[in-house]
Amino acid sequence: MNEIGIAPDWPAPANVRTLQTTRDGGVSAGPYASLNLGDHVGDDQVAVVRNRALLRATLPADPVWLKQVHGNFVADADRTAGVPDADASVARKAGAICAVMTADCLPLLLCDEAGTVVAAAHAGWRGLAGGVVEATVKAMNAAPERLLVWLGPAIGPQAFEVGDEVRQAFMAHDTAAAKAFVPRLPLTPHSSYDLSCASAHRKSEYPCGAPLTPQKWLADIYLLARQRLALLGVKQVYGGGLCTYTDAERFYSYRRDQATGRMASLIWLA
Structure with missing residues (x-):
């Protein structure tokens, strides 16, 4: 436990420093x-x-804040001035702090085994x-096989309801993404059949065999991120068990x- 926030639980090199803030420890109200x-x-x-000053007091330097736009641009925290439009940053110099802000979207912290490079990424479903x-x-x-990744607090798979366009966006990239989506009842039939099917198992195992068109899905953003990382060859992935919605x-x-x-x-090299 840090003075502010929590310490990610992952086997990062000793010179890789991290911090995940929570909603505790500041002065904001309501x-x-x-x-x-x-x-x-x-x-x-x-x-x-004042809150940022309290955070800064625990850090070796000011974080490189980003104007997050749900895109895929990666800023260079070693050289960046101001607040760039970006959803990730990377650093190789000691003391350059990569940071992303979230309140349901998935934050990822990354480093290599040698402790020579770190990164932070903001992954809402659009960015992911x-x-x-x-x-x-x-x-x-x-x-990629030398990278370590920590998945921070995000909306959990029992609470992240999305439309079919979200599922299709991921399926277009990798059909295995289907595993990360569970139909959310009620369902709408796209052909005539016994409506009792709608009360069957949520994972589409309907005994009457009738096809259903989900109006909504429950998405597992952690699994979607793990699938993307696996396709890249990244195997050392940790975290992914903190739900923002329920906690x-x-x-x-x-x-x-x-x-x-x-x-x-936040992540940086010491």
Whole structure:
């Protein structure tokens, strides 16, 4: 446990430092209580500045903040000035802090076994489907089998309801992505059949054999990320068990609360 936030549980090299903030330890009030680090979510700006100062006091330098746009651009934290439009950053110099903010989207922290390069990526479903993981791994310029990845707090598979367009976006890239989607009842028949089928097993094992068209799906964003990483040859993947939606005491969740704060996932070389 860190003074602020939690320490990712993964076998990163000793010179790789990480921090995952929670909603505890700050000064924000109301739906933003208390360590909201997002300056774009409607919180009092004085409180956000104070929260960032509290975080900065635990770090060797200022984080390289990003203006996240649900894309796949990777910023160079060693050289970046200002706040670039990007959803990931990579660093090779000691003290350059890669950071992403989330409140349901999946944060990924990455490093190589030798402790020579680190990265942080923000993966909502659009960014994940659009290749942010692939772009981040490419920017690290390290052998995929030598990479370690930690999956941070995100909306869990029992709460992440999406439309069929989301499933199709992932299926277009890899048909195995179907394993990451479970039909959400109620279902709509696309041919005439006994409606009692709709009460059968949610994983489409319908005894009457009638085809169903799900109106909604429950998506496992952790599995989707693991599938993308596996296709790249990344095998050392950790984390993926912290649900932002169900753990209201520790985590912000946009899907749960709408008006809410943002947490940060940070990584750097010492």
